Amino acid sequence: MGKSKNKKFKRSQFSADGLPIGVVKEVEESELVESPAAEVLDKLQSPSADVREYACASISRMVQQSQVIPAFLQHDAVRCLGPLLLDRSLAVRETAAGALRNLSACGGFEVCDDMVKQDVLTPLTTLLYECSAGFDLTLPLKSQTEQQHTVEDTANEAVNLLWNLCESSSQAVSIFNKAGLLDVLLRCLEQRFHSVELAISAAQCLHTVTEENLELMGTLGPSTLQLLESVLSDHQSGMASLLLRTLIAGAMWNVKGGLPADRQAQILRAVVATLAQAVELDSGLVILQLHETEAARLQAVADGGSVEDRMPEGVAEVMEQEEPEEEKRNGSVPKRADDISDLLPVMDVELREANALLTAQQTSLEIIVNICCSDDPSDDEWEEMSSSDESEMGPDNISEGSSCLLSPLCLSAEVHGALLNHNLPEKVLQKTEFPSSATLEVCNKSSAWKCLIKKMHRVQCRALTCLHNILSTMDVEALGGATALQALAGHLSKLMFSTPGEPSGAHTHIQGSSVGCVLSASLFTSLEIPKQEEFLDAATSALRSLLHIMASKNIPQCISPQHLMSLSKVTTRCDTVSVRVNVLAILGITGSTLARECNTADSLQLIGNALLEVAARDSNMVVCGEALDALFDVFGDGKEAEKAAQSIHLLPALKTLQPMFKAKLRKEGKGRYSQDQLCVLDNIRINLRRFIGYLESLEKSCCT
Template sequence: MGKVKKQKPNRNKRNVVAVSNESDGEEQLIVDSKETAIQTVLDQLQSANVEEKYCGLQTLAILIENPDNIEQVTTRGVVKVAAPLLLDSANSVRNAAAGALRNLSAVRLDVCDTLMDEDIMTPITCYYHEHAAEWTPSNSSTKDEDSDTYIQCTNLLMNLCESSELAVKYVGQSKILDILPKYLQLSIFGSEIVIATLQCLFVIVEDNPLAIERIKSNSEAQLQSLICLEGSNPDILLIKTVAAGVIINMCSGDVSKLPTDVINRVLSILANSLSVDHKLACNQLSSSVPLADASGKVAALKGNESKVLDNQIKAVLQMLDAQQSAIEIIANICSCDDGDEVTDGESSDEEPDEEICNNGDDTMLSEDKLPPMVMEALVSLDIFTKVWARTELPPQNVMMILKEYEGSQLVYNKLHSVQTRALLCINNMLSTLPIDSLGGVNGIYKIWLDAGKLTFKQNTENINLLESATAVMRASLDKIKLKENGNINECNLFNNMALSDIEMMLTGIKECETPEIRSNLIRMIGILALLLVNNLNEVTSNVICTITEFIIEQAHKENDVWVLAEAIDTLVDLYSEDETDMLAARVKLVDKLSILAPILKNKARQQRRLPKEYKVLVSTATSNLPRFIKYKKTRLSNL
């Protein structure tokens, strides 16, 4: 979700908060304190004067560019005062309000929760009913401004619906679902409005039977025409891609419900979107971006040069948006989340169903869950390779150029977003596609190594990237483990694994503060140890024992019960093989797990409110651990 370009405060109106610095032509924000600035904004927003309101909204837009100001903006009641200005009689005020609120909604998900608490859905709903229901560019004297207001409001609505089920409910109770389809008419409204509408519908329609029926009844033919558009310009590519996503969401994600010709067209659109060389496009863009001088300043382009560069940036952003949308759609197609829900009322220490405890022995393989024709299309169109290519960023010098120039910073941010989404998609595809179509064991091993470079060899503070990269590492080893029941001696990938090779991983887990990443890494090194069981010798035995002792040590330090459950489940998987009895005796596994068992049970009782998948994990580990201890104790007594 990008932000609207920064608009400067009105220079002709006195503003005690935002003033003009004519020496360098830039607006500077001069405030005695945040409290003074925010109070000034509140006073201006409540003024009867159009210019005062507009100036207050522009100052608000500057304030929220600084993350340090967000908390005070959201706690001082600014939203409750600004939101009704979406209905102001002045076009300029409506436009400024829509831009500022949209930018605010894009900061963080919890900010969207605050917006909902401030009843933002009431003015948004009224905006669509009063201003959007009958509007067309032909009957507007301020076409560009009104178009931008609609786009900002629709992006704001999308952000809210993406983070709040209550927002989706409001939409279903209003006429918005009857108004939005009107804006899919490309010949009347143009590509930018159609794109914003499609992106919003893509979010609203997902897992929403009411919205699906409403959109089916009044937009199905329009959506079909959009995926049949000719041309490969970035805006057309984006329209076709998101329209394909809406169509898939309208069949509740079950692509097999669509006619064969539609399935083929939709998957071809996704492949075409991902066929554009994103690194080449960014390299070309960086050649057009003005560079900083010796003092670090970048001279702004003017006139036609500025317009050409703006259009080039816009085209690259649309291309990246199309690729991100395609990646998200493919990730959903390849998602195999069929777990039964565990309700809040269920106790974490209750016996789980046998189906949960049997480790999926009698369940369908995830590779068999996709319809054959979808699987065939994903393989024949080489979708996996295309998605994997999106995990690679342009060269570092190109990234720095894009980051330094204010106008291209959105491209820099979008590249990182696409990279993270691509890794998450790869995670899903690894479990869904047959290993032979992924380059075999050696191909998966290379993916594991490349994901490891992203995880361990880059100094990154991007938590989302680390989480998705570690998920790929885990899924890669899982895929190798499943190959012929883990019997991969023929490829000799891990047979020479030494303690020095895993030290970096163990250090990474110790230093990791994010539970999701710790969980991925713990499971990953557990699978790695399990793969070494197939070739036990002095070196591999030492590695397995070191990993075991490390996981046990981490388990004692773990505060999150579901990560603790993951660690214990990892050890149970590792030592469920009878060949590990000698190693289990060597590390005194039974005694150490017996100490962890009551710790797990107590934490499970204390931390009951967990997401569905975590509850199943904790419930399974809590139930399986005593059985495993009893089984392994009997085995070791016979040594």
């Protein structure tokens, strides 16, 4: 059904520590406070600030398990916690904001929407403004306990809560605009030299609220843009600073339409330069260095020596960061390890640096995905219906939208030039490689560092999706020509049949020579990818887009039908519809190319039988439709196609399928599929009737 659409990235909802919700749900049950919801909520009314603080911290930990959230909601947890955002104790304010933050992160979109309806943004807005006003004040602290809490800490929890709400609720974004909370975020950014953590949280929220927010764009004055540019041009060492600049680059891209005309090109070039800086770093090498630094630091502490004396070469620069300044903010002492306000385990400095690097790389790739995405409003979401949401079929079974890959770039000349000047296609390609075995081994040995493995794989998936969009928006010559595309096809094919830690050839340049495909039928037997479907979706989307380009340019493809059959057998068993659709499209593209060549009837038979099996047996009509559409492409023309069609008895097979497809569409269509999907499926039904007529005419001509 035509090419696969380029994708626009919508950020997922995030948890208390900036990780996706699924990670938070993995908190061990031993960390939970075993108190019923009603009992803990009742403690929020205690006259003792310490008891109120402890209750808030308890709720923070408990709601990280999604099964307990309904109980808290039934007992009006939001209405109980909301007033504590303005508690007379700063410690209670911070932990109350943290509890609501975790509830919003782990509860999902419906909980966030309900929190907004319960007016949690009213006290939250007041708290944010009070924190903003207090950044420059050094308030006398009464006790050692109070010294554990600063205005920046409280603001950080509050900003993260605001971020979650705005991520999930358009009403929250509207309130954000009306309340002028942009000014608060800008004040948080100004604190970056004292609290980079707060600045990053503000930048994350800003990255969210600037997306498709025309009302906010109209309020961006010269001073706002000047501050954002100054953050973008800061080049402090450390991965936290890199993450901060990356997030600001994303916000600047979101508001590009509101930039001054005389400054737009320069700012967008700076945005691309920042993204390139994040992507080009070898995260595997940096993680190994940071892990070694941690070991040296711990050994130095044990021996009473100096950390720097044991630090590996090249790591000292990474470690020159804001941390000492953070420990001195507002004259307070660092938090105790057992401080109950800590909502999640504290990361050591090296692990925080590694985490910040991977987050920066993931964010950069997501921004590049959006940069290399058309402005088609139907591309606004990640969609599982894949090619089923394509344009309607035109004459000759050609998708009206399939010419997009051949059209001029949708990118501006400035952005296109910046992407190429910074060699981003090549850098993105490098990120599609699996993490090295050495890096995986180091992370697997440490329970604290093990969480980085999922982040590394997520970066890989984002890179594959990014590659898919780059292929859709750049011409062949910009990507290195026919030879480079053949090498890339080989790399993608081999990548899908590799194990993490096993090199797959991505370290050859995109302009390099063709890479052979050595495929194994034991795909993913030992693959430890957290979301196998996510990887398969990204990889098959990129390969599908690439093969479509190669076919349109008559560039020979290096993937054999036997390799395609191995891929088909594995991925057609995948539960994700878009993966199955991508593989079928790949079979169709390759088959239609082979149909124009000589002596390919045997290969076409393999492809045809595979497509017929899916069309007859798959439970999803979108997948069945894609299989039929691929059959139309493969057997629509050519002597080799005619010969193969007769060998696999294509005409009687399709005659058998036709009434089944029609009946299934009538029975299941309206209740199970979207209107766009039904429109495409109905076109396939019509094209199936026409294609059967075409095959019948061929049969008659052969008999006469």
